[in-house]
Amino acid sequence: MNISKIGFIVKHEHEEAAALSLEIAELMSGRGYKIFFCDESAVIVRQFKKDSQFTVVKKSVLASKVDFIIVFGGDGTYLSAARLMKERSIPILGVNMGTLGFLTEVRKEEIYDALNTILKQKKIICSERVMLDVSVIRKGKTILNDLVVNDAVISKGAIARIIGIKINVDGEWANTVRADGMIVSTPTGSTAYSLAAGGPIIMPSLGCMLITPICPHGLTQRPLVVPDTVLLELMVDHMPGHVFITLDGQDLVDLKKGDVIQISRFKKHTLQVVKAPHRNYFSILREKLNFGGKGS
DSSP states (O other), X not given: XXXXXXEEEEOTTOHHHHHHXXXXXHHHHHTTOEEEEEGGGHHHHHHTXXXXXXXXXXXXGHHHHOXXXXXXXXXXXXXXXXXXXXXXXXXXXXXXXXXXXXXXXXEGGGHHHHHHHHHHHTOOOEEEEOOEEEEEEETTEEEEEEEESSEEEEEEOTTOOOEEXXXXXXXXXXXXXXXXXXXXEOSGGGGTHHHHTTOOOOOTTSOEEEEEEESOSSTTOOOEEEETTSOEEEEXXXXXSOEEEEETTTEEEEOXXXXXXXXEEOOSOOEEEEOOTTOOXXXXXXXXXXXXXXXX
């Protein structure tokens, strides 16, 4: 692909991420690429007095200005970048500056080799990831609509009792779950909160959605995998206290009794996660989760 403009997003207040991002930015700028930092990272640019070299733009428009984005941080920082891909999807390379990092596949010590390979071959190998379209409808009016990369989570407040959630699949009643909450995740998000709640690991290439109850009040309430071609409708029909929904752990809305949460596949495009060189999905599982290994 033709790459001439590169965007940078850096984890807040992470000195190592800041230093590495500027090293890479200077290197790419010296090779003739135009460099854009999002405004959240502008303090880093100014701190190192590099204002004249790089362009600073609002984070919300970064994806419309560049051909390729590099994220320096952890999965949370990567998710904030991925959620910019509502109108246009471009490849995102994640440089893992943290510990786990399922989305930030490239280690910090690999970034130079990874970029050299990409720019030399003029080819980016991406994993295409399904995203979800989530709407909260209250009395016939949409009060929230956004895309989800990992998961949408319905949770109870700290002192609330068990809540009841009715699940409809393509207009047909499937189940009513009594639990502390519920997670609807993409295959990408199957290794996040859903995994901690007892859900299965799903390969990112599969076209499906995963419904995982959180601490269900009943042994028969198990995780459910449905095709991503269906429309999910979730209704909280028993709400003894504060209940809310979060999208990718970043957007939060308080729910009221009678609210309907509609979830379907985001149809406009997929998320393009740049793959780490010399590493596949199973090697990442082994590295991050000790997948298939002996217990400690």
